[in-house]
Amino acid sequence: MNQKNEYKGRAREKAPFLFLAPALLVVFAVLLFPIFFSLIVSGFNWPLSEGAGTRHFVGLGNYIGLTQDPEFWNSLKLQLGFIFIAIPVELLLGFAAALLLNRDFFGARVVRSLLLLPVFFLPILSGLTWRFMLQPRYGPLNNLLLKLGAPEITWLGNPITAYLAMIAQDVWRMWPFMFMMLYAGLTAIPAELIEAAEIDGAGFWRKLRTVTVPLLTPTIMTAVLLRIIDALRIFSEVYVMTEGGPGSATLLFSLYTNRQAFGYQKVGMASAMAIFLLVLSIIFAVTLVRRNMSLDVLEEKAGNR
């Protein structure tokens, strides 16, 4: 790189700042300042409207209050359960599909592209469609059950089935994402490696264990981390599908934060939750960025072109 050239002269020194200034300004105004402000609000008993009490400083009171709030632990449990159930299922389905579709059969390209449509389906439409499919009487799923002579189930009226339905919705929408990432990783594995294993007499499982999975591990890690970060943010699909209900059976972390702030009007408490989720997300995001994203690799690739 011509570093020498770039550092020459004071005018050049200012140039990157001029290019970056607008972005820094926006990021400060709508990202960094709100985070800083949330941190301050989380130290107050801060009612949303005046009728709901007085605003006063409570220090770490909201954070301590959270640890004593059973609803907080419940939403955390639901959130973690969601991540630990949905993402492994998505990974397995995506991996199986990537292995299956990594060959040239008639229509392979079309199948591979159409499979991705759910990933781009509007999240709220996905939530509403699943809500429709699970309705009693007219919903297609219960219709099928009735036709088979089975009793119908009010899926979204029962805590356990509603929770599973919410997970099913996410699996349906996002396993093709796993497929897409893993398929891209799979096609990048050099054919010679697979052939070499075949010449050595390796069968399907052996090839999978000794060649495919080890070479695919970085891709799997990236995909899983991206999904975890995404799953921590989940809101709209669940909001339109169940609104966190019945009761608080599907009240994931973001939904509970929203309910705290705009339902119970406890903005200070909600801000403490927001900060907690933020820290959690930053930990995963930094892990992902450190492991899998690199400015240098980007530039090396560009240099090779």
Next chain:
Amino acid sequence: MKKRTRKILIDIAVAITAFVVLVMELYPIGITVLNGFRRDIVILSGQPFKLSQLTLRSYQMVLKNVGFIVGMKNSIIIGLLSTGISLFIGALASYGIARFRFRWRNGLAYSFLVFRMLPQISLVIALYLMFSFLGIRDTIGGLTLAYTSFNVPYVIWLLLPFFTAVDRAYEEAAMVDGCTRGGVFFKIFLPLVAPGLVVAAVFAFLNSWNEFLYALILTGVKAKTAPIAINGLIGGETLTWGQVCAAGTIMLLPVFAFTIGMQKFLVRGITAGGVKG
């Protein structure tokens, strides 16, 4: 010969399995689109699908629905505004990162990447209080500003691979000819990366188009977007699934048009570049 027939048989089995999986996977999208062409009363009776019952009634109703039309208009305006602003600001910043060496360069670039992944709920409460204080809650300008918070970092990283791929020789030649840095950027560099700008614009627009949480909290009546309006079509006793599906299908049109038109860039669009691989 025997090996060849075996391969063909496996191919056929795979093709059939893939086709079955695909049909099951696309079923929810299919019924959404189909239900937009059925009457609510037919949908609610749980009747099987009949071709003769197709109708445009739900579309007529929804296009006469003032709430949805206002939402649609706002969605388009906010989507275009936020895309334009984010693209401009993001392209400048991306160029700054791609072309200059300065202290904090890596730290800054990676921070933008992390910013893109922050949960919206963590920001929206503070934004609600700030916007209320400034009097820009429930305005198109306010929501546009909120949308730039995720679109600017997104655009920066989506553009970086396109920007670093351009040979510096073009700019250096123009600088020798007496062009300023700004002139080089706008006249020489941007035309060279036009495909990247198009990809970034499309995905930034889709980000705004699909957004729900900010719109839910930061708008009320005037600036509400189409997703909010669609969710408002259903609730309590009103089970107008036909209209929900018709409105949803209208919203899906640009999404699927872009998805199919941008096959090559989908992985990049979702991971926003920079994935080692």
